[in-house]
Amino acid sequence: MAHSVSKLVVMVYPDTDLEMPGTYNLPLSVMAAVTCLYEDYEIVIYDQRTDPLEKYVEALARHPIAVGISTMTGSQLFNAIKLAKIAKDYGCTTIWGNWHPTLLPEQTLKHPCVDYVVTHEGEETMATLVRLLEREGEAEQKIWRGVITDWSIMPKVPYHLVDCNQYLFNAQYPHARVLPYTFSRGCPFQCAYCATGNIFRKWEPQGVDRAVSNMMELVETYNLDMIKFTDENISTNKKVFGPLAEAIGGRFGWLIQSRMDCLNRVDLDLLEKGGLRLVGAGLESGSNRILKMIKKKETVEQYIDVNKKLASTSIRSAYNFMMAFPGETWDDMMQTVDLGLRLLDDNPNAFLNPYYTFVPYPGCALSEQFEHLLPTSLEDWATFDRFNAQTPFSQKYQFEISNIAFSSKYVGRRFVMKFPGNPKVEEFTDRLKWYWSRRDFGSDDWWDLRDENRDLMGELFGEYAFDGVIADRQKKAKSNHSLMKMAETKLPDGPQAPNAVTAEFKDGYVNTGASDY
Ligand code: B12
Ligand code: SF4
Numbered sequence: 001m002a003h004s005v006s007k008l009v010v011m012v013y014p015d016t017d018l019e020m021p022g023t024y025n026l027p028l029s030v031m032a033a034v035t036c037l038y039e040d041y042e043i044v045i046y047d048q049r050t051d052p053l054e055k056y057v058e059a060l061a062r063h064p065i066a067v068g069i070s071t072m073t074g075s076q077l078f079n080a081i082k083l084a085k086i087a088k089d090y091g092c093t094t095i096w097g098n099w100h101p102t103l104l105p106e107q108t109l110k111h112p113c114v115d116y117v118v119t120h121e122g123e124e125t126m127a128t129l130v131r132l133l134e135r136e137g138e139a140e141q142k143i144w145r146g147v148i149t150d151w152s153i154m155p156k157v158p159y160h161l162v163d164c165n166q167y168l169f170n171a172q173y174p175h176a177r178v179l180p181y182t183f184s185r186g187c188p189f190q191c192a193y194c195a196t197g198n199i200f201r202k203w204e205p206q207g208v209d210r211a212v213s214n215m216m217e218l219v220e221t222y223n224l225d226m227i228k229f230t231d232e233n234i235s236t237n238k239k240v241f242g243p244l245a246e247a248i249g250g251r252f253g254w255l256i257q258s259r260m261d262c263l264n265r266v267d268l269d270l271l272e273k274g275g276l277r278l279v280g281a282g283l284e285s286g287s288n289r290i291l292k293m294i295k296k297k298e299t300v301e302q303y304i305d306v307n308k309k310l311a312s313t314s315i316r317s318a319y320n321f322m323m324a325f326p327g328e329t330w331d332d333m334m335q336t337v338d339l340g341l342r343l344l345d346d347n348p349n350a351f352l353n354p355y356y357t358f359v360p361y362p363g364c365a366l367s368e369q370f371e372h373l374l375p376t377s378l379e380d381w382a383t384f385d386r387f388n389a390q391t392p393f394s395q396k397y398q399f400e401i402s403n404i405a406f407s408s409k410y411v412g413r414r415f416v417m418k419f420p421g422n423p424k425v426e427e428f429t430d431r432l433k434w435y436w437s438r439r440d441f442g443s444d445d446w447w448d449l450r451d452e453n454r455d456l457m458g459e460l461f462g463e464y465a466f467d468g469v470i471a472d473r474q475k476k477a478k479s480n481h482s483l484m485k486m487a488e489t490k491l492p493d494g495p496q497a498p499n500a501v502t503a504e505f506k507d508g509y510v511n512t513g514a515s516d517y
Contacts, residue, residue: 008042008064009034009130010092012056014071014079015048020461024049026167028180028230029070029098031157033122037130038158041065045161048079056083060090065134066116068126070098073361077382084113093133097122097146100381103195103363105143111378120146120199121185123154152207156214157182164222172255172278172318174418176225179218183211183244184231189259192295193284193322195363196232203236205244212247219252226253226277235262242266245274253277260306261298268313278316280353286339287332290325294366300339304346311347319343319350321408323401324357326366330397334439337404340412341436352412355404359385400441406453407432415460424456 011034013027027047034043044059060067067087071080077100084094095116101108102119109117116139118125125146132139148154159179170178186200205211215227235241235258245266248254255278263271263279283303285291291298310317321340323333340352360367361384362374375381409415410429419425432449435441 006042006063006065007040007134008044008059008062009037009066009068010056010059010064010087011043011045011068012070012080012083012087013045013047013049014069014076014083016072017075017078019049021049023169023171024167026159026164026180027070027162028157028182030068031159031161032182033068033070033097033118033126034161035123035155035157036127038161039155041130043158043161046083047162048083050166057086057090060087060092064092065130066093066095068095068097068122071096071100072098073100073103073381074385075382076100077378081111081113081378081382084111088113093138095126095129097126099195100362100378102146102199103361104381107376108378109142114378116142116144118144118146121148122146124148151204152210154206156217159218159221168222168224170226170228170255171418172316173226173253176253177223178226178228178255179222179224180228180230181211181215181218182230184234184236184240187233188236189233189297190295190365191282191284191297192293192365193325193358195361198363198365203233205237205240208240208244208247211244215248216251224252226255228255229257232257233259233262235259235266238262238265242270245271245276248274250275256280257282259298260303264302264306264309268309268315272313272315276315278318279310280318280320282320283339284320284322285325285328285332286321286336287328290328290332290336293327294325300335303339304342307343307347307350311349314349316349316351317347318353319412320353321355322358323355323404324397326358326360326369328358333397333401333404337436337439340408341433344411344413351414351417352408353414354406354412355408357401357405397442399446403441403446403449407436407449411436419460422460425460428452428456 011030013030019025024047027045030045030047034041037043044055044064046056046059048056067084069080069084069087071077080096084096087094093115094113095118096108096114097118101114101117105117105119108114116129118129123146125144129139129144164179168177168179170176184203184205186203187194187196188201188203190197218224218227234244234256241262250273253275256276257280260281260283263281283298284294284296286300288300291300307317319340321336323336325332336355340355343350344352358366360370360374362381367374375384410425410432413429415425416422416429435443435445435449
């Protein structure tokens, strides 16, 4: 490999195909990955969602030392492969990082467009590898385990490398100026559907004072109203979380993701005074049987209790649920429907994110039993997401699940909140709620309700909106991995879905997921 003559590193954030124009999240992954490089090297960040392709090819033509490609599992991989091919056409060296390469480094490396993989946290290791490539042209070691020696002395994430004004949008607060910040990484819990607890078992926070000073700088530079933490469970340690809230002291609003039980260990009034505006929490199921099976270590009763406490504050909560876990029965799923309704009734500040379907992403305990059925190439992983995975339970109740998924966006108050005072949205929401309260998701009425949804979504979001993203993805991805076979798999805990094995495979596409708007 030829030595590069430039001091240039190109970082690529491929389109996720999930976000609507105008609602893009900051490409924090690639910005963070060059934290230890940007002072000594020229960095070009190519965000496929917002930048013209010319920016990318012009940078490639300048013989960068390396092209860093960031990707999660699923549709983002499509674009990652496409962009990596272009880089290879220009003779560039590619380094892949982020969650998918972290979870499956060897498999990722097999792809002809992948030269190196950096797993886990990229900051220091990406810098080490780039310096080596600059010196030697290539490195014998192809897979590098990302490590951070001391996060407390890590330089600041280079927010200035992108035009942050393009990424200020937040769906919950559409009129506020919001940017993300990472305070802690990792999680000590081990939920069976989540890879984080396996990959980053240890929870590591930044120092409170340093983090607050960094955030204040962002607030002042970009005139922010709020900070959205990317941390998966920021409340893990109450001895850190309480002081963080106090140190912020209401100087800006903030949005977090948290477990309900951890939140309950901290004084909610203190958090409210500190500026906490919204808690996103993964409740996942309204069935204690399923919660046990997925090793959530929380109960429905706790959820109800903490939700009531939240109702006495001004803090909003957004709850996430999943359907179609392996072994889930219709009754389990209906308990999840009932819990959603109950939480909304108990708390006027609560809303529901769209109900999703379980997808056995790599690295989580629940996927281990399906390992032999999971994709083995990057191309196949690119088709692997909740819009395409046909798991036994979701097959059996395809029609019902997709009805719950789309209507949850209305019933869960998401659209009423986004389009306040819109009479059509209010009327449709009330009507759908009636079906929810009767647990009716399979009657023929739903064909008309689907049409109404399509029309209304078109009105609310324009041409692009209704299933635009999903339909687009469907064209690209012909799901050919045989997840149906999962029905034959014995579950580690709990029975299989009744008749799942014999569930008739309905050909053709039915959207079992829900778009994220
Ligand atoms: C914000 C977010 C999103 C945003 C993405 C925004 C964006 N522009 O990045 C949106 C809403 C689009 C999203 C979508 C999804 N997400 Co998401 N998301 C997150 C979240 C909460 C924060 C990501 C973040 O910004 N972290 C902060 C940055 C700094 O950390 P990082 O991305 O990990 O980057 C570090 C390393 O990975 C590495 N690195 C990253 N890129 C690169 C590149 C190179 C070259 C190198 C060397 C290193 C490197 O270095 C960085 C610094 O250490 C994470 C959870 C988390 N806390 O990380 C989940 C998470 C990444 N998402 C996840 C999932 C499952 C999804 C969805 C599939 C869910 C869904 N809704 O269907 C989709 C996938 C979309 C797709 N397939 O394209 C999983 C990933 C699982 C996986 N196998 O990929 C996570 C880990 C949550 C979880 N525990 O399940 N997500
Ligand atoms: S779901 Fe949340 S609490 Fe459970 S392991 Fe993942 S990050 Fe931790």
